[in-house]
Amino acid sequence: MILPVIMAGGSGSRLWPLSRQLFPKQFLTLTGEHSMLQTTALRLSGIEHQAPVVICNEEHRFSVAEQFRANNIKNSGIILEPVGRNTAPAIALAALNAVKGGEDPLLLVLAADHVIKDEAAFCASVEKAAAHAASGKLVTFGIVPTAPETGYGYIKRGDTVTANNGAESGFVVNEFVEKPDLATAEKYLASGEFYWNSGMFLFKASSYLAELKSHSPDIYAACEKAMAEIHPDQDFIRVDKEAFEACPDDSVDYAVMEKTSSAVVVPMDCGWSDVGSxxxxxxxxxxxxxxxxxxxxxxxxxxxxxxxxxxxxxxxxxxxxxxxxxxxxxxxxxxxxxxxxxxxxxxxQLKAEERPEFQIHREVYRPWGKYDSVDNGERFQVKRITVKPGAKLSVQMHHHRAEHWIVVSGTALVQNGDKEILLTENQSTYIPIGVVHALENPGKLDLELIEVQSGSYLGEDDIVRFEDRYGRVK
Amino acid sequence: MILPVIMAGGSGSRLWPLSRQLFPKQFLTLTGEHSMLQTTALRLSGIEHQAPVVICNEEHRFSVAEQFRANNIKNSGIILEPVGRNTAPAIALAALNAVKGGEDPLLLVLAADHVIKDEAAFCASVEKAAAHAASGKLVTFGIVPTAPETGYGYIKRGDTVTANNGAESGFVVNEFVEKPDLATAEKYLASGEFYWNSGMFLFKASSYLAELKSHSPDIYAACEKAMAEIHPDQDFIRVDKEAFEACPDDSVDYAVMEKTSSAVVVPMDCGWSDVGSxxxxxxxxxxxxxxxxxxxxxxxxxxxxxxxxxxxxxxxxxxxxxxxxxxxxxxxxxxxxxxxxxxxxxxxQLKAEERPEFQIHREVYRPWGKYDSVDNGERFQVKRITVKPGAKLSVQMHHHRAEHWIVVSGTALVQNGDKEILLTENQSTYIPIGVVHALENPGKLDLELIEVQSGSYLGEDDIVRFEDRYGRVK
Structure with a gap:
């Protein structure tokens, strides 16, 4: 059985201003109607597979969960990296998690932010690779090049490899090659022996772990320690922060694929792009x-x-x-x-100047919905707040601002001090400074309200949380 | 005595999206800290002159008035053109208005949307021109060209003209030339005998009227009729709409300057640009x-x-x-x-599609201040409203929308149905559909409030005005 492992850890800046540190490329809808992450999951429909595992940074967890929820896509867990440590440790966490119940699935390792135009070709390559992976090989997918690209690494193929079932669709990996110059890339393209290194893999969890243990024992040990005691929190799988922080930072290519003698490259000709710019x-x-x-x-x-x-x-x-x-x-x-x-x-430059345009969009996603800062002045700020059906913001209080809420769509259940009130379209309430309050959408449609904040300090950090259903109270 | 006549009738689209039909170039602050209109008035400080008369389109009247008020610049009237009829009729209105009390000032006709870098040179040329104008000549200012511009018309100078006081700073106008091609423009520049046609003039009101009557009697007659019964309204001078609409559309160059034998060109070398793009x-x-x-x-x-x-x-x-x-x-x-x-x-294209981006900015100026539409959704709209000290919006009512007002800065005197209430920062009120209301700033500082409109129709035209101090109730 195939267990897809979607690596959604990127925080790329190359598609700024659409991608931001807290809303990177994998969450963007660039082509079609779904985000890149959603598309990565939906593309698996042609393959028999378990619900995918996602690996992402702690700070992106609600975005990942929401993108799965919004499209009714199942997942079998979201592994949270407390810090980024590159792909070798990330895959190790997924592999250790996969084998902990005694199973040993084939891990289909995918990036959450690649475009693949020909999904049938993608599925066909995965099927061919499965025979090799089942035979204990570590398969890397090599993209059949269509241009002398200088922005990708290349894989040089060697002899044909025969899988245990007799299939001959893979090749020995002769060499991983760094990004070439144009003349070299043209030679590679002409030779027919080179593929683009896609960063997609298929192998048994146990095969990966054995090779990792053999070639990069530090990474293996750190990840084993990090997974020894995991902290479940809704769908999130939280690993031990200290142990994972101590893990070396390395890519799966360097840590495993270039060192193992079990590497096999299976070609894939599927209209692939990593959309790197x-x-x-x-x-x-x-x-x-x-x-x-x-x-x-x-x-x-x-x-x-x-x-x-x-x-x-x-x-x-x-x-x-x-x-x-x-x-x-x-x-x-x-x-x-x-x-x-x-x-x-x-x-x-934006990062050096600590400007928000580097980190967040004006519209910010939260586990309960989103808000958009539509206007602000010297002592006020106006936000449009959207609360999903059934969702509730934390019970909270502010030291420096009062808030006016005007419902413009849907129904709000408001706790305002000791009172609980129900507001519908065109109704409003006022929350003075220091009064404990909460906002909930008890309805079946989105709740939209306009919040006018007034006060001497309007930063997001003026918030005292008393209760939070999304685990944000320490 | 010199009476400046500032022609602020332009509605140019060449500086879109900063210029809009209802907020054209002359109101923009493009260089320095004042708008082009304000700069045109302030530049006159080196010349002994009466407070200027402004001629503008009816729909720009509040912007003109506000730009003078904001800088404490005096004017001696704002003549409103019901429709645009080009420069010859516009100047005729100003000239007829100037002579109606029996005076006969020198009219210094200026465009409100030109840049002049060397104000001293500008003033010196005006002074030289005054001698010729006082002698009954119609002076056009010729800009000393600095490049072979193909975007301007040119004036070819002839013999030197001596004014009654003996001054020799003007030349006979030999020819007005349309925009040349580059080769011709280069010849003009090399010859030293050509000037750019600036559209600035100096002449006695009576001289202009006499020449207009002689060479374009239809325009003269229409303008005389339009000015026969003027309708004063605050600083505004409203001419007869029907009479003015019947006036031929023509420029002062075609209607007068190319036909008169009294034309004199006085050079001006002052870092001039019409900022046409x-x-x-x-x-x-x-x-x-x-x-x-x-x-x-x-x-x-x-x-x-x-x-x-x-x-x-x-x-x-x-x-x-x-x-x-x-x-x-x-x-x-x-x-x-x-x-x-x-x-x-x-x-x-925007105009053909009747899109608002052609006509107005998101921030719209009103005689009482301004509003900015900061957010809108299916059944709501959020505006930030700024009311100037002492100003008052019309007493009004809406059929299709309710309004929430939250004061974020300053003080509001609110009429809400039968009640009159005073709101300060962080206070709010609610105005249901159909309730007569008014908003006034009784204070000394700007009043800012956030208005949340809610209803099925939110167009600006859902307004019934009962009383208005800016003459907007018919």
Missing amino acids: WSALWDIEDKDSDGNVFKGDVLSTNSKNTYVNAQEKLVAIVGLDDVVVVETKDAILVAKKSQVQDVKTIVN | WSALWDIEDKDSDGNVFKGDVLSTNSKNTYVNAQEKLVAIVGLDDVVVVETKDAILVAKKSQVQDVKTIVN
């Missing part, structure tokens, strides 16, 4: 006759080869060629398409 | 060492010769060359600098 996204999108890709409210005259993503407002472009324009509620990027890799320079 | 604005601004002009919250890496105007949000640019980026609360323009003239294509 805005120009990579432009590459894979359908274009109009001028080579343009427009998302949202865009007016254009005399422009070509341009990517525009308008999230919120009208974007009008005139005479552009090879430009990327990305508009969000609080930040706009305009970049020459050939220089989009320098977006990281901007992001690093 | 975003690239013209880039031209006149101070640039950094890479040729960039940045306004507002801008981060840049590896960009040059680029103009960025960020009004509201962070704009980050990467690798741009010769690009214009203008960001406003509801629309963003990104244009190749060499193609900014095609902004009009975008504006025409």
Whole structure:
């Protein structure tokens, strides 16, 4: 049986301003109607598999849970990394978790933020790989290259490998090669012996753990210790923080795949992209006759080869060629398409200046719903708050701000000091400074309300939580 | 005595999205700290003059009045054009108004939306021109060209003209020339005999009226009729709508200056620009060492010769060359600098689709202050309303919406049905559908409040006005 392991640990900055530290690429809906994480899970429908395990950073846990919930996608656990330690330890946690009940599934290790256009080809490759993995091999999927890409690592194949069932769809891995220069990449492409290193794998949990123990015993030991006593919290699997922090940081390629003698590469020709930049996204999108890709409210005259993503407002472009324009509620990027890799320079600057545009969007997701800061002034702030049906914000109090709540849609059950009141559309309440309050949506539809905060300090950290159903009270 | 006549009738679209139909170029603060209209008035400080008369479109009257009030600039009347009929009729209205008390001032006709960097040179030219105007001549100011511009009309000078006082600073106008091609413009520049046609004039009111009557009697007759019975309303001078609508549409150049034998051109070398496009604005601004002009919250890496105007949000640019980026609360323009003239294509499309981004900003000015639509949803809208000290909104009622008002700054005197209440910061009131209400700022500081509208129809036209101190009740 295949157990998909979705690695959703990325916090990439290359798709800023759409991706943010607390809402990275895997949560974005870039193509189609689902996020990359959702698409990664839904793509498995052609393969017989158990509900996937997700590995993500602690700070992304509610986003992962919500994206599964929103599409009724089952998961068999969300493993939370207290810190990022790269892919080798992440997969080790999933493998240790998988074998703890005495089972030994085939782990299909997938990144949560890749695009795959041909899902049937993806499933066919996984099926071929399964024979090798069942034979004890560690399969890495090699993407059949379609261009001399200099942004990917390559895998050189060797002789054909025959699986225990007689299948011959894999090759010995001759060599893992770092990102090449263009001339070398052209040679690789022409030779037919090289594949792009996709970062997708298939192996038995026990095979991976044995090879890890053999080639990177420190990682194995640290992860075993971290998983010795896990702390269940809803669907979340919390590992021991101290033990995991002590684990070396290493990729599965370096820690295992380049050292093992059991590596097999199985080709995959499926319209794959890791969408590592805005120009990579432009590459894979359908274009109009001028080579343009427009998302949202865009007016254009005399422009070509341009990517525009308008999230919120009208974007009008005139005479552009090879430009990327990305508009969000609080930040706009305009970049020459050939220089989009320098977006990281901007992001690093924002980070150095501790600006919020690096970390969060104006609209912030919470386990109970979301809020959007629509206006603010010297001593006030206006938020639109959306509470999901059945959800409840923590019972809380503020030292420095009073709040006015006006319900504009749905029904709110409000605790305001000693009173409990039910508010419907067009009704309001006032919560003075220091009064304990709570907000709940008892209905079947989203509750939307406008909150006007008033006070001398309006930071998110002016909150004393008394009770929280999402485990946010220490 | 000189009476400045400031023509503020433009509704140009070439600086969209900063300029809008209801907030055109003359009201924008593009350079320095004052709007172009304010700067036009303030620049007169070096000239002995009466308080200026302003001519503008009816729909811009409150913006004009407010821009004078805000800087304590006096005016001697704001003439309202019911429709635009070009410059010849506009100046005729000002001239007829000027002579109606038996006086005959020198009219210094100025556009409200030009940039002049050297104010001393401007004043010196006006002084020189005054001698010719006093002698009965119609002076047009010719800008000493600094480049072979193809976007301006030119004036060819002839022999020197001597004024009655012996001054020799003017020339006979040999010819008015339409916008030339580049080769011709280069010849004009080299010859030293051509000036840019600035659209600024100096003449006695009676001289202009006599020449207009002689060369364009239809315009004269229509304007005389329109001014026969004027309707004073505060500082506003309202002319007869029907009579003025019947007036031919013509420029002062065609209607008078090209036909009169009294035309004199006085050179002006003053760093002048009509700022007719975003690239013209880039031209006149101070640039950094890479040729960039940045306004507002801008981060840049590896960009040059680029103009960025960020009004509201962070704009980050990467690798741009010769690009214009203008960001406003509801629309963003990104244009190749060499193609900014095609902004009009975008504006025409917005106009054809009746989109608000053509007509108004998200923040809208009113005689009592302003409002900004900060958020809206299916059955609600949130506005931030700012009321000036002493100002009062009309006594009004809505058929389709209820309103919540929360004061976040200052003091509000509220009429809510039969009650009159005083609200200060952090206090609120609720106005049900159909209840007559009014809002007034009785204090000395701006009043700011958050209005949450709730209802099935939220258009600005759901308003029944009972009383209005700004003359908006018919």
